[in-house]
Amino acid sequence: MLRNANAIAIMPRRLSIQEQLSVDQLESKYRATCDPIERTRYQIIWLLAGGKTTKEVSSVTGYCLEAIRQIARRYNQQGKEGLVDRRHQHPGQKGFL
Secondary structure (H helix, E strand, C coil): CEECCCCCEECCCCCCCCCCCCHHHHHHHHHHCCCHHHHHHHHHHHHHHCCCCHHHHHHHHCCCHHHHHHHHHHHHHHHHHHHCCHHHHCCCCCCCC
């Protein structure tokens, strides 16, 4: 809980997660996903959907608050496709040798 200059308690605002998957489905996806990046992204959405604040999610996952907001925004816009780690689709630059 934060306090402003007039000593009024301000509760942190929770991120809104659109219910594209239920909390139970998110937990199942989190536990079943093998890719570590996707797994953490599912964990973030699962925790947020379960009512945790971004600060609480940050302390569990180690992700910064802005990264958590970006993941939540992408999930709300694209659904589970927004949680896919697309780095695997881009092999990168060819080697010099």
